[in-house]
Amino acid sequence: MATAGCGQSHADLRAWMDEVRASEKVSIDPLPVLKPYEQFVYQPDDLKDPFVDTLDEQRIENVAGAGSDGVRPDLNRRKEALEAYPLDALRMVGTLGRAGTTWALVQAPDQTISRVGVGNYIGENYGRVTQVEPSAVQLVELIPNGTGGWMERQASVAIVEQ
Numbered sequence: 503m504a505t506a507g508c509g510q511s512h513a514d515l516r517a518w519m520d521e522v523r524a525s526e527k528v529s530i531d532p533l534p535v536l537k538p539y540e541q542f543v544y545q546p547d548d549l550k551d552p553f554v555d556t557l558d559e560q561r562i563e564n565v566a567g568a569g570s571d572g573v574r575p576d577l578n579r580r581k582e583a584l585e586a587y588p589l590d591a592l593r594m595v596g597t598l599g600r601a602g603t604t605w606a607l608v609q610a611p612d613q614t615i616s617r618v619g620v621g622n623y624i625g626e627n628y629g630r631v632t633q634v635e636p637s638a639v640q641l642v643e644l645i646p647n648g649t650g651g652w653m654e655r656q657a658s659v660a661i662v663e664q
Contacts, residue, residue, distance in 0.1 A: 574652045575628040575644050584608060584616055584624040592624060594639055594661040606631075606639045608659060629657060637661050 584592060587610055596607040598617060605617045608624065618624060618639060622631045627643040634640075638660040647653040 572651045573644060573654055582623045583614075584610060584618065584622075585626065585628075587611060587624075587626070589625040589627075589629065589643075589657055589659060592659050594659045596661070597634065597636055604634045604636075606634045606659075608639065624659070625657070627655075627657075 591611045593609045594606050595609050595615065598605045598607060603619065605619045607615050608618050609615050618631055618634070620631050620634060623629060624631065624639070624641065625643060627645050629641040629643040631639055631641045638658045640656070640658050643655045643657050644652045645655050
């Protein structure tokens with residue numbers, strides 16, 4: 503038994519390939535012209551040192567200057583329950599008052615309601631409650647200032663009408 507494979511003449515295929523090769527004109531873009539190298543001689547007398555990062559120097563000075571003078575959070579105090587949540591996840595749902603003292607009722611994402619008064623802490627940014635109003639809780643947060651220190655930012659949690 504004999505098998506026949508690719509033994510046929512491919513004259514028509516070869517003719518077509520020759521025709522395609524002859525008809526295609528491939529154009530190659532010329533190489534770009536390179537600019538000549540310009541030498542630069544560094545004269546350090548009036549220029550900044552390229553190996554020194556002035557931003558790092560400023561940060562180091564700011565951190566050293568921040569010291570004990572600036573505000574900063576008390577990292578040794580025990581965190582309160584509402585400090586586990588961002589402020590935008592907390593909802594003020596009401597107030598309580600007794601003997602001239604007013605507390606806010608604040609609902610956490612897990613649906614628990616906590617009583618919050620002046621001096622309590624809420625939110626992830628060390629927010630200390632400064633005032634409880636009938637429609638909002640005013641607080642001061644401590645946020646990093648980007649140079650190793652801290653700065654205060656006013657914030658509030660308003661009552662949610664349903």
